Amino acid sequence: MSRREGSLDPQADSSISPLPHLEAKIRQTHSLARLLTKYAEQLLQEYVQHQGDPFGRPGFSPPRLPVAGLSAPAPGHAGLPAPERLRLDAAALTALPPLLDVVRRRQAELNPRAPRLLLRLEEAARQARALGAAVEAVLAALGADETRGPRPEPAVVATNAAAAAPDAGVFPAKVLGLRVCGLYREWVSRTEGDLGQLVPGGPA
Amino acid sequence: MPAGRSGPAAQSARRPPLLLPLLLLCVLGAPRAGSGAHMAVISPQDPTLLIGSSLQATCSVHGDPPGATAEGLYWTLNGRRLAPELSRVLNTSTLALALANLNGSRQQSGDNLVCHARDGSILAGSCLYVGLPPEKPFNISCWSKNMKDLTCRWTPGAHGETFLHTNYSLKYKLRWYGQDNTCEEYHTVGPHSCHIPKDLALFTPYEIWVEATNRLGSARSDVLTLDILDVVTTDPPPDVHVSRVGGLEDQLSVRWVSPPALKDFLFQAKYQIRYRVEDSVDWKVVDDVSNQTSCRLAGLKPGTVYFVQVRCNPFGIYGSKKAGIWSEWSHPTAASTPRSERPGPGGGACEPRGGEPSSGPVRRELKQFLGWLKKHAYCSNLSFRLYDQWRAWMQKTHKTRNQDEGILPSGRRGTTRAFT
DSSP states (O other), X not given: OXXXXXXXXXXXXXXXXXXXXHHHHHHHHHHHHHHHHHHHHHHHHHHHHHHOTTTTSTTOOOOOOOBTTBOOOOTTGGGSOXXXXXXXXXXXXXXXXXXXXXXXXXXXXXXXXXXXXXXXXXXXXXXXXXXXHHHHHHHHHHTOOSSOOOOOOHXXXXXXXXXXXXXXXXXXXHXXXXXXXXXXXXXHHHHHHHHHTTSTTSOO | OOOXXXXXXXXXXXXXXXXXXXXXXXXXXXXXXXXXXXXXXXXXXXXXXXXXXXXXXXXXXXXXXXXOOSTTOEEEETTEEOOGGGEEEEETTEEEEEEOSOOOOSSTTOEEEEEEOTTSOEEEEEEXXXXXXXXXXXXXXXXXXXXXXXXXXXXXXXXXXXXXXXXXXXXXXXXXXXXXXXXXXXXXXXXXXXXXXXXXOSSSOEEEEEEEEETTEEEEOOOEEEOGGGGEEXXXXXXXXXXXXXXXXXXXXXXXXXXXXXXXXXXXXEEEEEEEXXXXXXXXXXXXXESOSEEEEXXXXXXXXXXXXXXXXXXXXXXXXXXXXXXXXXXXXXXXXXXXXXXXXXOOEEEOTTSOOOSOXXXXXXXXXXXXXXXXXXXXXXXXXXXXXXXXXXXXXXXXXXXXXXXXXXXXXXXXXXXX
């Protein structure tokens, strides 16, 4: 792999060639991220459909409440070194499954006759875990996995669960679910972009 | 202002349970001014109401950001802005709303009532559940597959749509003793069905009923009492074979096997056959096939592909006096009748194999004629078998004549010769 912007090691020595399997791993993980980006978009569409108007309408802009333990990719994310970006991606993908589970449980009460939505939420949690593990495997292969991103504290996840609990208002629960599905889409898409820059022959 | 309540079954309005989400926001840090759904509180939160009732709601703005007042606030319901005349400012920080004659909820997750700031940003939301209590479910029907399980189906209350999620629960108990049990496997044969897979007693009646519950109330069906043995069905007969009957152009022979799961109990099984021409959707049903595993279809069109199906009714198991329940039809089996130049007859009926007379009108008359002949003309060796042999001979003769004379136009009959 030639030295270029976005290369895996900012101080890459051109005499060191990456293992062949690393390229394969990156390509594979990138393909997975691309597929999951499409699924995440479908999940979002399915979600807003079942919450009713104005969810899903153009211009609908509920407050972007912070979700405990997870935030959207920062504006400066793209400017970070590749390993740091991947670490943040992996951390976010690890934080997403319990949030998606919270949303699924609440939607099981609000929309019990929406099996496809509930299935997509369940699958999204599994997919996020799988992609997170794949990104961590890439980081390990790069030798850059020594520091892991922040994990949501159990208490913080519990707080999210409380916000979506049956006693909490239905409207805030709908908004929380929209936020989580949106974050899932943003992070999967971000991961696809970050891996795309590492794919040999991909965009610099 | 309290919400309008109507009907004894309507749930009471809940106090706004927004303290917990507010706590969440305090832990995380206050949002920017005017950016949070929790900058105001709607009361009531998530009320349940009867269709046609009224709702009085309020949107109370918090003191942050400073200067936030009720002026300029407005309401939307399911994304549609509500007319200003439905709202009024109660005080500097509270906007009230009065809705009358509410329609049923548009989605099961609740109608979205939202309070907006002047700039359109969302301050708070509440979900309305407007609907009807469930009506009594009815028309419960149940069947047991091979006496091993029980599946029941029912029709929801008379008007069906309640606009609210309505939960249906099938309950059952032994009539003379035992506790209530609840069926657990739902939607097995449609949206209003349930399957009880095991642990069912025979020779003793069960009581079965359905309970419907939603946010506005509940309803219970009448009780159905049945014995499992009276509602037995079985699998379709396997190994259905359809074949030609020699060269007879208007007949097909159908054979099948008794359903194996009940083979030791089917002393009085009834069968039905249905058949249709390949490119038709109209089935003809042969009803009178009792306790046999073969049948001959007659009066068919020559040179035609037929699809045939068979089903079984295992009535009378263990002395049950009830009718039993027909199985599903077997997979279609196809066969074709031999070709003929002559136009074939139209209808058909089932004939037992072995040349015995059937119930078809033509053959019935023939039977009578043969009977008369035997009596009056001393033709002791006349029989239907002989008649079928004659027909097969006629076909062969006709085909040979066609080959000698060239192909006849359709509809033209060849000369027949009496068979002596």
